[in-house]
Amino acid sequence: MSPGSLPVIDLGLLSSPEGRETLHQQVYDALTGPGFLYLQGVPAYDPDELHECTQWFFKLPLEERMRISKKMFVPSSSYTYRGFFPVQLGKQSHKEGFEMGSFMEGPGSAPYEWAKFFFEDNQWPRDPPDSKPFASIFRERMEKYYQVFTDAGMTLLQLVAGAWGAEKDTLTKLFGSTHLSTFRLIRYPSRGSDLPECALKDDIVLQCDEHQDSGFVTMLETFGYPGLQLQTAEGTWQDVEYRKGSLIVNIGLLLSKISGGLIKATHHRVVDCGAERFSVPFFLEPRFDANVNVTLTPPACLTKTKDTVVLLPSGKPLPYGSWLLKNLVGFIEYKSLEKYLKDAENV
Ligand SMILES: O=C(O)CCC(=O)C(=O)O
Numbered sequence: 226m227s228p229g230s231l232p233v234i235d236l237g238l239l240s241s242p243e244g245r246e247t248l249h250q251q252v253y254d255a256l257t258g259p260g261f262l263y264l265q266g267v268p269a270y271d272p273d274e275l276h277e278c279t280q281w282f283f284k285l286p287l288e289e290r291m292r293i294s295k296k297m298f299v300p301s302s303s304y305t306y307r308g309f310f311p312v313q314l315g316k317q318s319h320k321e322g323f324e325m326g327s328f329m330e331g332p333g334s335a336p337y338e339w340a341k342f343f344f345e346d347n348q349w350p351r352d353p354p355d356s357k358p359f360a361s362i363f364r365e366r367m368e369k370y371y372q373v374f375t376d377a378g379m380t381l382l383q384l385v386a387g388a389w390g391a392e393k394d395t396l397t398k399l400f401g402s403t404h405l406s407t408f409r410l411i412r413y414p415s416r417g418s419d420l421p422e423c424a425l426k427d428d429i430v431l432q433c434d435e436h437q438d439s440g441f442v443t444m445l446e447t448f449g450y451p452g453l454q455l456q457t458a459e460g461t462w463q464d465v466e467y468r469k470g471s472l473i474v475n476i477g478l479l480l481s482k483i484s485g486g487l488i489k490a491t492h493h494r495v496v497d498c499g500a501e502r503f504s505v506p507f508f509l510e511p512r513f514d515a516n517v518n519v520t521l522t523p524p525a526c527l528t529k530t531k532d533t534v535v536l537l538p539s540g541k542p543l544p545y546g547s548w549l550l551k552n553l554v555g556f557i558e559y560k561s562l563e564k565y566l567k568d569a570e571n572v
Pocket residue numbers: 411433438445447453493494495503504505506
């Protein structure tokens with residue numbers, strides 16, 4: 226694959242039946258091929274507005290960002306899942322961030338005590354004294370773009386279902402208004418001279434090590450800051466180039482498994498380019514109680530291909546919340562949630 230050759234999926238084509246058919250083929254090729262694509266024509270999307278929010282947030286005094294920090298970093302905080310997380314020096318992932326979810330009108334009601342943190346509402350920053358007011362615009366825009374990204378994700382999932390010859394709502398019915406999607410603003414400071422061994426790979430300095438995303442679909446804005454690379458089928462690393470106005474889309478392990486491995490959850494990483502970097506990923510994730518032990522059956526013409534393997538063990542329903550918890554405890558920030566794993570397995 227040569228640089229810049231990732232497929233472009235233009236949602237503008239949805240306005241005609243022929244366009245939709247073209248999109249089905251393009252989505253199929255993109256997801257079973259590179260596992261990355263550009264999503265163009267997302268309704269109501271303005272990257273400049275999001276960039277302004279990102280810049281404003283990370284210029285707030287550290288004190289204000291820490292006021293809305295998660296418990297892991299400020300023990301008196303009552304939030305585990307939503308809010309701010311500061312940079313952790315010496316770690317593989319060198320970033321700070323702000324995370325919000327779908328509970329905009331207050332916390333949701335959790336079906337189990339152990340799952341309470343998944344149903345947290347959002348924490349919002351305030352304007353510092355003597356500064357030009359922006360906090361209310363920030364909240365308004367973040368809530369607006371949470372919906373814009375969600376809608377784009379639902380459209381994409383309908384196209385995936387269509388491409389596989391399945392009912393249009395096969396995947397979108399796992400969502401609903403209380404889906405667990407996370408919208409994250411990230412700032413990666415350049416590592417400078419603080420270079421832990423874990424940040425070095427073949428003489429390259431990494432801000433975020435090679436990984437696969439765990440959930441369904443990730444939609445990402447990079448604002449033109451370089452550094453994102455994907456791993457090609459041949460194992461080489463390729464820059465993911467910027468296309469203003471398009472979102473970069475890649476796939477998480479869960480959707481890949483649901484498709485029997487046909488849809489690719491491509492490895493990617495962020496290289497330290499020697500300057501501060503900002504990005505905004507939106508992790509599209511099902512609602513807590515959605516049974517994700519489902520199979521997206523490949524199109525009939527493909528059932529005999531060698532790719533149709535790795536199905537989830539059939540039988541018992543697997544609530545998305547249980548899958549998510551298992552993934553989260555793999556991250557140092559969420560290690561303390563390990564105590565809930567047993568409960569999560571028994572729902
Ligand atoms: O910051 C980026 O460009 C990529 C972030 C990413 O891969 C992630 O947060 O999973």
